[in-house]
Amino acid sequence: MKPFTYLTPATVEEAVALFGQHRETARYMAGGTDVIVKIKDGWMGPDYLISLKQIPGLNDLHKNENTGELTIGALVTHAMLEQSLLIRNEYPIIYDAVSNIGSLQVRNMGTIGGNLINAVPSADGAIPLIALDGSALLVGPKGERSVMVKDLFVKPYETVLTPGEILTKITIPAQAPRTGSAYIKFGRRAAMELPLIGIGVLLVVDEDLSTCTRARICLGVAGPTPLRAVKAEQMLEGQPVTSDLLTEAGKTAAEESQVRDSVRGQAWHRKEMIQVQVRRMGLRCLDIINQKARQA
Amino acid sequence: MTKPISFILNGDEISCDIQDHWTLLHLLREELGLIGTKEGCGNGECGACTVIVDQLAVNSCLYLAADVQGKLVQTIEGLAVHTGSLHPIQQSFVENGGIQCGFCTPGMIMSAKALLDKDAEADREAIKHALAGNICRCTGYVQILDSVAAAGRQMAENQGEGAAAAKDPGTITQQSMNKKAGEVIT
Numbered sequence: 001m002k003p004f005t006y007l008t009p010a011t012v013e014e015a016v017a018l019f020g021q022h023r024e025t026a027r028y029m030a031g032g033t034d035v036i037v038k039i040k041d042g043w044m045g046p047d048y049l050i051s052l053k054q055i056p057g058l059n060d061l062h063k064n065e066n067t068g069e070l071t072i073g074a075l076v077t078h079a080m081l082e083q084s085l086l087i088r089n090e091y092p093i094i095y096d097a098v099s100n101i102g103s104l105q106v107r108n109m110g111t112i113g114g115n116l117i118n119a120v121p122s123a124d125g126a127i128p129l130i131a132l133d134g135s136a137l138l139v140g141p142k143g144e145r146s147v148m149v150k151d152l153f154v155k156p157y158e159t160v161l162t163p164g165e166i167l168t169k170i171t172i173p174a175q176a177p178r179t180g181s182a183y184i185k186f187g188r189r190a191a192m193e194l195p196l197i198g199i200g201v202l203l204v205v206d207e208d209l210s211t212c213t214r215a216r217i218c219l220g221v222a223g224p225t226p227l228r229a230v231k232a233e234q235m236l237e238g239q240p241v242t243s244d245l246l247t248e249a250g251k252t253a254a255e256e257s258q259v260r261d262s263v264r265g266q267a268w269h270r271k272e273m274i275q276v277q278v279r280r281m282g283l284r285c286l287d288i289i290n291q292k293a294r295q296a
Numbered sequence: 297m298t299k300p301i302s303f304i305l306n307g308d309e310i311s312c313d314i315q316d317h318w319t320l321l322h323l324l325r326e327e328l329g330l331i332g333t334k335e336g337c338g339n340g341e342c343g344a345c346t347v348i349v350d351q352l353a354v355n356s357c358l359y360l361a362a363d364v365q366g367k368l369v370q371t372i373e374g375l376a377v378h379t380g381s382l383h384p385i386q387q388s389f390v391e392n393g394g395i396q397c398g399f400c401t402p403g404m405i406m407s408a409k410a411l412l413d414k415d416a417e418a419d420r421e422a423i424k425h426a427l428a429g430n431i432c433r434c435t436g437y438v439q440i441l442d443s444v445a446a447a448g449r450q451m452a453e454n455q456g457e458g459a460a461a462a463k464d465p466g467t468i469t470q471q472s473m474n475k476k477a478g479e480v481i482t
Contacts, residue, residue, distance in 0.1 A: 005297045006316035006362050036319070036358045037339050049316075053363065079352070103429020104407065106340055108352040109359065 001036075002045045008054045012139050012168055015050055019164045020141055022048040028166060029053075030075055030114035033106050058113075058168060063090075068174025074113025074167045078125070082107060091172070092288060093128040093181035093200050100185050101125065113167045116152060119159050119225070120194075126153070126226045127200040128183055131216040132172045140165030153225035176204045176214065178293065180285030186273050187264070196265040197221050197273050201281035203241060205289055210240040217249065217278055222270065223258035231256055232278065241286060243279060250278035303364045306374025314361045321345045321356040323364075324371060332372035332402050336431070343430030346403035347371050353410035353426075372402035375409070384454065385409055385447040394443030396434035404430045408444040416452040420445065 007026075009015040019026050027046040029035045030053070038044045052058060058075035063086055070091065072081070078098040081087050088095045101107055101115070101124050115125035116136065129149040136147050141164045149170065152159050161167065181202040185195040198220030204213045215236035217229040232253035239245055259270040302311040305328070314323060324330045324347070333356060336344030340355040347356045348370040375383035385405050388394070395401050404427065411418050411426040418426070423444050432440060 001317050001319070003315065003317045006360065008362075032360065033340055033355075033358055036360070039317075040338060051360075051363070099425075102340070103343060104410075104426050105343060105346055105353050105355045105429045106358075108354050 001040050002042070004039070004046050004049045007048055007050045009050065009052075010054060010056070012052075012055060012058075012166060015052060015055065015166060016139065016141055016164055018048070018050050022050075023163070026050055030117075031077060031110040032114075033102065033110040034114060034118045052113075052166065059111075060169070061086075070172035072112055072170045072172070074116075074169055075111050076113075077109065077111050078102070078107035078115070079104065081112065090175070091128070091132065091181065093131055093183045093202060096183035097124045097128045097185065097198070097200065112170065116149065116170075117159060117161065117167055119153050119155075119157050121156050121224055121226070122194045122198060122221045123226055124183075124185055124195065124198055124220065127198050127218045127220045128181070129170055129172070130226055130228060131181060131183075131200045131202040131218045132175070133216075134170050134172045136167050137169050137171065138165045139168050144168075146171075150226075150228060155224050178206070178209065178289050179204045180288035180292075181216075182281040182284040182288070184277050184281060186277055194264065195221055197259070197270045197277070198226075199274060199277040199281055201278060201285055203236070203282060203285040203289070205241065205286075208240075209290060209293055212236045212239055212241045215249075217253050219253065219257055219274060221259075221264075222274065227257070229253035229256040229278075236282075241282065243283060246279040246282040247275070249282070250275035253278050299362065301362065301365045303366060304368045306370055316360075316362055318361040319357055320347065320349075320354075320359040320361050320364055320369070323361040324356065330371055330373050334399055334402055336399070336403075341431070342400075342403075343407065343427075344400055344403045346406040346430065348406055348410050351410065351413065353407045355429075370406070370409070372405060375405065383409075384450040385412065385444070388447035388450065389440075389443045392439055392443040392446055394440045396432075400430060400432040400434075404432065404440055404444075408447065412444070412448045412451050416448045416455060418448055423448075 007018050009018055025047040028050050058073045060073040061076045063070045078101045081094055082099045112125050115123055134149040136149055136152055138145050183200040185198050187193050187196040200218040202216040206213055215233040217232045220226050232249040235249045235252055254271040254274040257274055259267045261267050297316045298313050300313050321335055324333050333347055334344040336342035338357045340358045345356040346353050350367050375386055385408050407427050407430050423441055
């Protein structure tokens with residue numbers, strides 16, 4: 001591996017200042033599961049590697065019980081999310097997505113912030129955060145700004161982050177009562193594999209436990225960046241959610257997708273699976289909502 | 297750049313100078329001579345290099361040596377006691393035929409240990425989930441999974457016998473490490 005100087009700032013401001021000193025010769029690193037591989041393979045060769053691991057607070061994971069807002073620090077690892085009872089019980093779509101990223105070894109190191117910044121079209125981590133209307137806080141030389149997670153991605157491997165900016169945390173607004181959410185990484189196998197297609201569905205229903213008041217259908221590997229099937233979402237909103245309606249929404253989502261043929265699978269297969277899985281994930285959302293309603 | 301670090305390796309405090317770009321795998325094998333940990337792919341895909349850092353299984357090929365400062369590192373060399381008696385997981389791999397060529401075995405055993413230290417009674421699905429990042433090219437995994445399950449039963453039994461467990465040096469190390477880990481992890 002090409003030698004570099006490893007810098008371990010103690011604050012975000014210090015990290016940004018170090019980047020300011022070294023600019024294009026520097027890279028930020030979170031968990032390292034992508035950056036170290038890229039340095040080893042010669043895809044990048046920074047002279048200075050600025051680690052964000054030792055900045056206190058960046059691995060904060062908590063829900064504000066007054067506002068209902070969830071904060072996920074950028075350095076929170078996939079394993080921390082997978083093992084959190086809060087995530088498992090209240091944000092099943094996040095649990096579904098992170099529990100099959102890479103392997104346990106990778107999940108113990110890899111972070112949610114790094115997963116977003118890496119900006120691969122398959123980013124399992126991004127889909128649930130988009131479905132949950134999450135926003136990312138970016139801190140850089142010119143101060144800080146907030147960007148919706150759905151607007152983070154420009155094209156494969158490229159985000160809206162400008163040089164020197166750091167994604168420090170993700171904020172998820174309070175969830176409405178009667179929210180259900182689910183994600184499936186659909187592929188040949190779960191571990192150490194990119195999905196053929198990733199499908200996340202989030203439904204909010206009215207007090208009748210049937211009429212949809214909000215729908216989110218988010219797709220991974222369905223285009224150059226993670227995307228939302230907005231037309232399909234609109235088909236559900238205001239309607240009683242049935243299996244048949246979910247099938248129709250699935251068809252529309254498949255049409256909205258920009259799937260391609262690749263080494264992992266054919267476009268027609270991906271479309272068929274979007275259709276099937278939108279329905280299945282939608283039904284799972286209803287199951288979750290009904291189960292919670294019975295408990296209440 | 298060279299810098300000094302110190303950490304706990306298999307129960308012993310280690311202080312050494314490292315280069316910033318060294319991985320933990322490089323430090324263990326090339327500098328400290330602990331060649332039980334294997335390099336397979338070097339990219340975090342195969343799990344042969346798995347070690348335990350602060351109770352978490354990680355790919356040492358992707359973990360920078362600089363990042364083990366102040367942490368607790370366990371490798372395959374730390375499992376058997378000096379008298380030669382094997383850790384229950386090692387013993388179980390021998391008894392249940394969980395080994396063919398042996399190259400993946402240290403990684404498999406460290407992944408298994410990270411799991412069973414937390415939950416000795418982990419079920420088959422939990423074992424598969426924990427070992428999904430360890431690739432074996434010889435066998436069909438069945439005997440490996442059997443080995444881990446049997447080791448878990450043995451470890452649960454040992455934990456049940458409080459006094460007996462205290463005599464197992466492996467367990468003592470783990471208990472003292474847990475205590476220290478509690479101080480490190482915030």
